[in-house]
Amino acid sequence: MLFFNTRPLERAEALTLALSDLNIQAINLPLLELKARPLTPLLKQLYQQLVVDIAVLVVVSPTAVDVGMKYLRECHIEIDQLAHIQWIAVGEKTAEALQKYQIKSEIPKVETSEGMLQLPILSTLEKGKKIAFWRGEGGRQFMMNHLHQQGMQILNFILYDRQLPLQSIDEFQKITLKLTQESRYIMLISSEASWLNWLSLIQANPMLLNIGYFWVLGDRLFNILDNYKIQHALHFKVMILPNLKTELILQRVTYMQGKL
Structure with a gap:
């Protein structure tokens, strides 16, 4: 199972390291650059x-x-x-x-x-x-x-x-083949802009959305993704997170490991 950590690099390290300790392959893929x-x-x-x-x-x-x-x-x-x-x-x-x-x-x-x-x-x-x-x-x-x-x-x-970081575009091109061979992946989505940037990255292969588990911040973002899923007849999963604390995300990952 792949976990895409889409937080800015300076805020991503702690979570990526903690996921590695759980033997989860975490990939840093910032979807926003300020x-x-x-x-x-x-x-x-x-x-x-x-x-x-x-x-x-x-x-x-x-x-x-x-x-x-x-x-x-x-x-x-x-x-x-x-x-x-x-x-x-x-x-x-x-x-x-x-x-x-x-x-x-x-x-x-x-x-x-x-x-x-x-x-x-x-x-x-x-x-x-x-x-x-x-x-x-x-x-x-x-x-x-x-x-x-x-x-x-x-x-x-x-x-x-x-904006979408140029290094994330390069990183995505490197892992595209690997992603198409996965049965599922988890991705943090913390803003509508991040979601739109992810859609831009996978526009050549939109069916990759169907193997995604998107963990989003708040009800409004949940509704945006859920409406997109309905409008495009897709089957990805969306779950709301109340915050992006490492402890909470690790709890959710551990739970998913037991369910999948």
């Missing part, structure tokens, strides 16, 4: 608004923390000037990255847009308040649209681009 955008005049204008009247700042990844803080310094804004802001981190890794700057943040139980929307900070926020997003191109559209419909003002900081 590259910082330049600090444009428009972004500089947005940064100045942080000092004034932003109620909540949503940070969607450790990369968003790194790039966001770098540009904060380049705009000559001190963290103390943002004491009025309530911070939300999409998950524990992002919260840990913020903590390095002595910033405490709220974390959802499920590390998704839906999970963040259930946080009391957002569910009780007064209509008309301004919410800033540190994010990548194409990310968190659902969450921003939902909050906008609730009457919130959205400030959109697009700090980086998200």
Whole structure:
């Protein structure tokens, strides 16, 4: 059984090593690569608004923390000037990255847009308040649209681009033959962009989807894959994960080993 670890390489190592200890062949195949955008005049204008009247700042990844803080310094804004802001981190890794700057943040139980929307900070926020997003191109559209419909003002900081890594394209070409000889594989899918990138990789052999067990983060992503399966008359399996912690994934792998 193959296990595709699609997390960014810097966050994939612990899980890959732990799977190897269980004699599971884990292949690192990042499906997203994040590259910082330049600090444009428009972004500089947005940064100045942080000092004034932003109620909540949503940070969607450790990369968003790194790039966001770098540009904060380049705009000559001190963290103390943002004491009025309530911070939300999409998950524990992002919260840990913020903590390095002595910033405490709220974390959802499920590390998704839906999970963040259930946080009391957002569910009780007064209509008309301004919410800033540190994010990548194409990310968190659902969450921003939902909050906008609730009457919130959205400030959109697009700090980086998200793309399929070139090295993953090369890696996939190397393992394609092996994959066609497998009876099943497991793959982590943590975002819609990752799913679309996987579809792009296997477009020459879409039936490879049928031997896949896709472990996805949250209900919305589950629905996206499930609808795709129905629309294309496919038979792959989809399972929801509440988080991407190594301990949880190892438990699920161990369970599957006993069932398959």
